[in-house]
Amino acid sequence: MAGGQRAATRRSGAPLRRVPVQERSAARVQRMLDACADLVDELGYDGLTTTLLAERAGVAIGSVYQFFPDKRAVVQALTLRNLETYLGRIGHRFGEGGFTHWWDGVDAVIDEYVTMQRHTPGFRGLHFGDIVDVHLLDPELDNNAVIVRELRDLLVRQFELTADERLDFALTVAVETGDALIKLAFRRAPDGDPGVIAEAKTLIRQYLSGYVRD
Template sequence: MLDACAQLLDEIGYDALTTTRIAERAGVAIGSVYQFFPDKRAIAQALTQRNLEVFVSRVGQRFITEEYAGWWAAVDAIIDEYVHMLRHVPGFRSLRFGDVVDVHLLDPAADNNAVISGRLRGLLLSEFGLADSDELDRAVVVAVEAADAVLKLAFRRDPEGDAEIVAEAKKLVRGYLSSQLS
């Protein structure tokens, strides 16, 4: 059902998405959809959670298998994974991390980018031994918000993501974090 939802998001968008369409695409009875999900928002939420886990897992795997000169190279890898998902993961470009549906889709107490920031902050702390602080927390939140805005611009300009704008997002985030983490 989540795969059917993702495919439909790419084809028709969230506003036209219905549980009936999801059931038809998944080849299941509508009752089966409602057995697991009360509405299309709940399905989108489950898909967003799955995408978040895929993203964090892919970034974590890169951290394990690749050597980075420093945290700045890891930031590039994080942005590269996000761009890869926007280009290749069904439904991700339409849904992203749920901001299209609800800025609190991942967690009712925190906005979606704050959830992403927390997960990325944890990866950076565990991999690069940065000092844990309120300043680091704030810097990662601002960096995620800035990257999100600039990457949205890149994909508005080009369906595959304007490579020059993606490069500018990396420079912006690296420059900002460098000024905050020194």
């Protein structure tokens, strides 16, 4: 989780009007984010309203606006929470050890993304925010570029890879390719077509093997 927390603190333009200090307020904000995730699954982003959000979370509409200026900000906060969860899950997998090569780490990155697509409310409808704004995670970088930066840092720390422009370029292509193929997998089957997911792993391994210098 520490990696995700660092990622969040590096970004400007935080979606919250104010950070909840009291435990009760923090819990209320989390209920709002949970409600947002459920409503995005049910209605999509366009169907989400702050009124529905307040009703689902069991809070007054004023409580929503106390912390968020609009529904976009709520979705941005949910997306940042999903990113922290994703990076935390990958960091945990890396921390467990057992990887003999960097491509085992790449497989873990894909596996955790697929798991969140299957089981994390709101994630399939939002991914990392592109459905709302390609700059939802960072005002200066597109959303996948943020993912590339965070994955690069994890892979470099774990496998002592050479951090350079060559690696950044390769990971950018790999992330864009993997994102497209996993979306295809979930269009073909509700839980993700396992054949497409396996092909995504193979393709990305083969591609990165020509770029990554360890």
